[in-house]
Amino acid sequence: MNGNSTLAAHRSQGMKAAQLLFPAYLWLVLAVFLPLSAMVFFSFVTEMPFTGKPWSMTVANYAAFFTTGIYAKLLLSSLRLAFEVTFWCVVLGFPAAYVLAKVLKGRSREAIFLLVILPFWSNGLVRVFSWAMVLRSGGILDTLLNAVLPFKVDIDLIYSYPAVIIGLVHSYVPYIVLTCYLSLQAIDDSVIEAARSLGASRFTVLRRLIIPLSLPGIVAGAVLVFVPVIGSFMEPRILGGRTGTFYGTVIEDQFVAVFNWPLGAALSFILLAVVLFILAAASPVMRRSA
Amino acid sequence: MASVEVRNLSRSFGTFKALDDVSISFEDGGFYALLGPSGSGKTTLLRLIAGFGYPDQGHIAIGGESVERVPLEKRNIGMVFQSYALFPNMNVFDNIAFGLDVRGVPREDAAREVRRALELVQLSELETRRPHQLSGGQRQRVALARAIVINPRVLLLDEPLGALDKALRLDMQVELKRIQREVGITTIFVTHDQEEALTMSDRIGILRAGQLVEEGAPEDIYRRPKTRFAATFLGEANIFEGIWTDGRLRLADGTLLETAPGAGRGATGEPGCCLIRPEQVRIAGENDGGTGNRLEGRITRRLFAGNWTTVFVDYQGKTIRVGQANTDFLKLEDGSKVTLAFSGSNTIPLQS
Ligand SMILES: Nc1ncnc2c1ncn2[C@@H]1O[C@H](COP(=O)(O)OP(=O)(O)O)[C@@H](O)[C@H]1O
Ligand SMILES: [Mg+2]
Numbered sequence: 001m002n003g004n005s006t007l008a009a010h011r012s013q014g015m016k017a018a019q020l021l022f023p024a025y026l027w028l029v030l031a032v033f034l035p036l037s038a039m040v041f042f043s044f045v046t047e048m049p050f051t052g053k054p055w056s057m058t059v060a061n062y063a064a065f066f067t068t069g070i071y072a073k074l075l076l077s078s079l080r081l082a083f084e085v086t087f088w089c090v091v092l093g094f095p096a097a098y099v100l101a102k103v104l105k106g107r108s109r110e111a112i113f114l115l116v117i118l119p120f121w122s123n124g125l126v127r128v129f130s131w132a133m134v135l136r137s138g139g140i141l142d143t144l145l146n147a148v149l150p151f152k153v154d155i156d157l158i159y160s161y162p163a164v165i166i167g168l169v170h171s172y173v174p175y176i177v178l179t180c181y182l183s184l185q186a187i188d189d190s191v192i193e194a195a196r197s198l199g200a201s202r203f204t205v206l207r208r209l210i211i212p213l214s215l216p217g218i219v220a221g222a223v224l225v226f227v228p229v230i231g232s233f234m235e236p237r238i239l240g241g242r243t244g245t246f247y248g249t250v251i252e253d254q255f256v257a258v259f260n261w262p263l264g265a266a267l268s269f270i271l272l273a274v275v276l277f278i279l280a281a282a283s284p285v286m287r288r289s290a
Numbered sequence: 291m292a293s294v295e296v297r298n299l300s301r302s303f304g305t306f307k308a309l310d311d312v313s314i315s316f317e318d319g320g321f322y323a324l325l326g327p328s329g330s331g332k333t334t335l336l337r338l339i340a341g342f343g344y345p346d347q348g349h350i351a352i353g354g355e356s357v358e359r360v361p362l363e364k365r366n367i368g369m370v371f372q373s374y375a376l377f378p379n380m381n382v383f384d385n386i387a388f389g390l391d392v393r394g395v396p397r398e399d400a401a402r403e404v405r406r407a408l409e410l411v412q413l414s415e416l417e418t419r420r421p422h423q424l425s426g427g428q429r430q431r432v433a434l435a436r437a438i439v440i441n442p443r444v445l446l447l448d449e450p451l452g453a454l455d456k457a458l459r460l461d462m463q464v465e466l467k468r469i470q471r472e473v474g475i476t477t478i479f480v481t482h483d484q485e486e487a488l489t490m491s492d493r494i495g496i497l498r499a500g501q502l503v504e505e506g507a508p509e510d511i512y513r514r515p516k517t518r519f520a521a522t523f524l525g526e527a528n529i530f531e532g533i534w535t536d537g538r539l540r541l542a543d544g545t546l547l548e549t550a551p552g553a554g555r556g557a558t559g560e561p562g563c564c565l566i567r568p569e570q571v572r573i574a575g576e577n578d579g580g581t582g583n584r585l586e587g588r589i590t591r592r593l594f595a596g597n598w599t600t601v602f603v604d605y606q607g608k609t610i611r612v613g614q615a616n617t618d619f620l621k622l623e624d625g626s627k628v629t630l631a632f633s634g635s636n637t638i639p640l641q642s
Contacts, residue, residue, distance in 0.1 A: 188373060188375060190371045190373050190375040191375045191376070191377060191378070193342060193369075193371070193375065194369065194371060194375035194376075194377075194433075194436075195377070195388065196342075196362055196363050197340055197341070197342075197362055197363070197365075197367060197368075197369040198363075198388055198389035198392065198436070198437075198440060199363045199364075199366070199389055199392045199393055199440065200363060200388070200392045201363060201392075204392055208377075208388075209377060209379070212379045213378065213379055
């Protein structure tokens, strides 16, 4: 083929791709870019415009983060929460994904899969309130344990840090299960068998083959959990009570309680910056595993 | 290196008998082919020897020692999978070193062994490549090197050449045979390619529907098969059906065929069949007397394949193949009448 016609072919292909992509880009602009730019604008004003009060441009909302220290402290505890939730999600989700992908077959696999996906289909609020009923003193877990155990136990996890962790792990573990399931599925069974026939124990196979080969799935799932958990507010608020004040709940307060949208917007962008920074710092690891 | 002894082995999946009372012994240092159509239980037999799963019944001994209670990672067996099953996250060197690593072989010793194995399969320059950067034939060699570097007692190969194209396949057949001779390891080789089985192995076992139909040296199975299945599965075959009459087979038109003595002969009055290979049949001249079996037929087709010619002769509505290295066959005309001659000693009675 001669150079000109290939170029032309490429160009017409590019045109076709542009036509196909246009609706998606339009949607992105409308749904993401416009609201986001509005929020950027809000984060630099003293008072919400259109409310009749006088307003001016300022950086005070961002300065508040650095001058008071309370927000930074809350952000740190949110980060810690996100790390812990991600950790428990991986610890619980990876083995579940392994069993789904490599142990169960046919019907039983479908059934268990459904159970794992179920939290996705239930309303988040319902889910969190159900946990509140379970974890309360005199609640479901408490009553159940006291019914079977010969001694009296008092389970009162509600309004505590562990309750927040439990609620969040339950909400987010399906992400880890799904991403790990996909990468575990892709591992050829005969590769595992070959390792076993070469004398490797089950543990060695896990350490040297299964975990390295499913690392992309683990990392992708961890990111999917980590990022939203930093900004989460529903689970901390309902299950954490007074202990449940985190960065996400403070942002929520600015929007729904104190109506200080400019501060809320500024805090949100600081969170976004921190998340992007963490992802960038972790990206060499992720790229290596992918 | 060791012999492998399989006795009365059975394995079912649900109600389906994948292996049904199979007994076979593989001698130390031999090269065995397990041959059979797809689904005949070849892989199942190989996997049981390797220790992937346990038999429902029967015994397996490797090197005279029973392995029923030995888990697979302790059996010290080299296995090559049809899909090669290389470790995608490791380079060629690490793939081959894996078995030595898990055995705790010191680094320098392991490296030396790996390099030797790489030399054996002629891949020394590729040790830092990843599996996805290799061609099919190269992956095959890596899989082989990885299996033999642990110095296994037995080498098991499950259709190792199945995924290669014809030319590469022939190269690898020669290569595999050379490596097996060099290492001197007992090798069990599964294939559904009869030519591969004939050219490569010292002995062949033919499986059908989970049962071992026949076992023996390639020439013996080819020349004097005992069963109709083996006769037709291995090589080209002309089969005649008829009624046994004092050790001779009476065909439908009343012709009596002389047959070689053998267990396939039935008692007088019993129906039976016998085999004559295409290359054992001659086209006799007009006044060429002679003894043995003679049949009159008509040429329907001639197939010239360079060094070989096959002539298809119609005899009583049945097509008989005659194969000769003789190109004079080409001078014969389609439709002309010919006399086919073949000796009774090459006419092998078969059990059906
Ligand atoms: N794990 C299994 N579960 C159910 N059926 C199986 C399993 N493994 C093999 N089979 C059945 O056993 C028969 C023999 O299989 P296999 O040994 O793989 O045959 P071959 O290797 O000769 O093609 C096949 O019909 C196959 O469907
Ligand atoms: Mg098979």
